[in-house]
Amino acid sequence: MGTFHFFKKYRQHILFYVLPSSLVLLFGFQNCGRGFSADEFSSTSLNSISGGISDKVCVSTSPVGQALVRKLNRAELNFSLQDLLEVTGDYTVGIAPDASDVSGFTNNAENLQLDSDYVYALMNMTEKAVGDALKKTNSPYLQCAAGQNAACAKQKLSELGKKAYRRPITTAEETLLMDIFNKSQAQSLSFQDSLGFAMQRVFMSPVFLYRSSYSGIVTARGVKLSSHELATRLAYFLWSSVPDAELLAAADSNQLSTPEQIQVQVKRLMASPKADRFIRNFTREWLGMQKLQAAVRTGLTDDLKKDMQEETERLMLAVAREDRSALDIINADFSYINANLATLYGISGVAGTDFRKVEFSPLQVPRRGLLTQGSLLTITSSPTETKPVARGSxxxxxxxCNPPPPFPDGLTVTPLADSPNSNLTITERMAEHRKVGTSCYNCHKEMDPVGLGLENYDQIGRFRTTYASSGNPVDATGSIRNVAFQGGMQLVDILAQQNDFKRCLTKKLMTYAIGRSMTTADQCAIQTIGDDFVAQKRTFSDLIAAIVMSEQFLYNQTSSRGE
Structure with a gap:
């Protein structure tokens, strides 16, 4: 049927043929897996990257962290359907938002569980996506050289199955899909309707919905990902979607077995517009951009919030697309702004809604990198004033990645009372937190001085030297790790010179790339990669390649099912 409304008409057919086998397999595919001992971290793969690594290689005798069975998150599921079926809709609107409470990323396996509500939402989503694909004019799924028959259906389903399952389809899987097609035909359904039911079964299979990392060779270091599992991990890291034909062909022919072969694919994937998905999504989740759109501030319009987020994402895209040093993320002397942001930042000569690159130093604008952008400064403020505690945190x-001590169990916190002396600065008020012997001391002695160093920027990121409410001069004296600084520019200088940001960015990227939380077993790799690849002499692609070449990316601790 041209409008593909058969799913409603044949809903019982779906429930009888498609859903039962999917339910059994899906609920049987939840997280499992036991540990597997691993050898010490090796720098062999990292040395293959241009320039190698320094002599400061730590040595770990711990296994890599364990990766669990991992379900596709909402974004990955939607992009996969779009790319496989060549459709453009947002098909995940009926699925609850993914949680990000573990590690801050929604692709963490510990967040991604499944229940009956999800399965029924998945059924509705796949109906819509397959329907959109089949009702397209000259849909490739309906083009059959020898006529629309079982042989054509088998070819179409086998091709789709391989792409969706990210590996060659098995005879048993092919037989199951053809069984659904043939039973549909036996009930006098059209070729299009019968093929549609079988296609839907592809997308309700746990082989599509889950990613594996346990079928490769067992080595002294752990289970090495098979070539198809590695292709899948690469594609979902850099594209948030399935491998394309070229990457699958490389996996088929075992052309992902050397560092050089892997780097060729990393470079190709990063050059694709699909890599923007990775950059934008990583940036949003790493920095908590979802809080920006919910923010309410005086002078903060919906358009300005969108522009703030776009500025932050464009800086990250520039670092990746221009293959700049990853240090530019916090140290870039430029940004991409439009008239809205130019007004906020006090920059003249920028008109219209289009974004353009602006160099800060020639204009003597006190901004560099992410930390002085309106987006981060806004989400770490309250509606009426800045929040040095939130900024420091x-x-x-x-x-x-040096959080303050955890909040003590049973501690009752009493907010600071407003001082009767309204002329006290926020620096003087915050000093109450850091009185030795108070319950607040251990945490606030670390957080407050960092956040206070950004006091020159108000609750939506405007630069100021005095407080509007009192006229008092702003005191932006701060310290981090016992190093004193004055204002945001000096804070950025310190962060760019120390190793903490380098290792933290590496940890965040590796967490996102693999879809699991980092553990003490991973610290050696994080230290080695961060210290050597987040540097002026290195590029962002060097950092990505180093992460992909790490044992954390190439191996799994578990010898059972798991990612």
């Missing part, structure tokens, strides 16, 4: 947790 954001930097310690997300930028340096």
């Amino acid at each position: 954001q930097i310690l947790n997300g930028i340096t």
